[in-house]
Amino acid sequence: MAAAGSDPWRVGFVGAGRMAEAIAQGLIRAGKVEAQHVLASAPTDRNLCHFRALGCKTTHSNQEVLQTCSLVFFATKPHILPAVLAEVAPVVTSEHILVSVAAGVSLSTLEEPPSGQLLPPTARVLRVSPNLPCVVHEGAMVIARGRHAGSSEAEFLQTLLEACGQCEEVPEAQVDIHTGLSGSGVAFVCTFSEALAEGAIKMGMPSGLAHRIAAQTLLGTAKMLLQKGQHPAQLRTDVCTPSGTTIYGLHALEQGGLRAATMSAVEAATCRAKELSRK
Structure with a gap:
């Protein structure tokens, strides 16, 4: 946020899809930025209406976002981003902090794409x-900085994004691993949650109840791991008793x-993320 007595930060979004809306909503609800100081752009009103519902300003001009805001999130589809950068480049200044949310687009591609600066x-x-x-403001995010972004920009962005969940700075080489672990991991966890519930349904529990309890079990376990700082093996051991239900x-x-299949799933998703990044 801006220092006391200075102008407030104005945050822009080029692209107004679900992830952009989630970040904007998190920043506003956490009091990190006022809705009136958020400006989002998109080609049509289809997604901009969600930003207007939050009290944000909207436009169809990408350049207007850069001309109005110092911190700008680029949340477009990856294949569209190069054209968007070319469009806004004439109005980018040294005052801007530019943040890409586009999956698979490397920092080197953003800073100096093959087609030229x-x-x-x-x-x-x-x-x-x-x-x-x-x-739902329980995200797992990582950030990586380019050649000219310093620790102050990284810390500032990290502080802002913690409104949407956990956020940590990593070397860019770990971003694709994060995609395999946490981006794709959401689907892996949902598959396990579904399987847990189906096991209970098989044993006679009503479907709705089984799925609610399975989801709550995952939520509670995750909170224990994060709040206590325990290794999962320790918590697993705590649940086991000799000849009890859990060890069976x-x-x-x-x-x-299960272990080998899960490790292979993260490996496969990470390799695919690396392959898409190279393309």
Whole structure:
């Protein structure tokens, strides 16, 4: 946020999809920025109406966002981003902090794409990799900074994004791993939650109740791991008793190869993210 007595930060969004809306909503509800100081652009009103419902300002001009806001999130589809950068480049200044939310687009591509320099050579560029739970302000995000973004910009962005969940700075090489672990991991966890519930349904529990309890079990376990700082193995051990129900269930999971399958899923998703980044 701006220092006391200075003008408030104005935050812009080029692209107004679900992730952009989730970040804007998190910043506003946490009091990090006032809705009237948020400006979002998109080609049509289809998504901009969600920003207007939050009290934000909207436009169809990407350049207007850069001319109005110092901190700008680029939340377009990856294949559209190069054209958008070329469009706004003439109005980018040294005052801007530019943050890409586009999956698979490297910092080097943002700073100096193969087609030639688009942004000013000293542009302060960062990359953020969010995941879908940002929508409920429980996201897991990582940020990586470009050549001309310093620790102050990274810390500022990290502080802002913590309104949407957990946010940590990492080397860019770990961003694709985050995609495999946390971006794709949402689907892996949902698959496990569904399987847990279906096991209970098989044993006679009503479907709705089983799915609610499975989801709450995942939520409660995650909170314990984060708040207590325990290694998962410790909490797992705490739940096990000799000849009890849990060790019998864990034996069945090991027979099914749960660990190996999960590790392979993260590896496969990470490799695919790296492949898309190269393309």
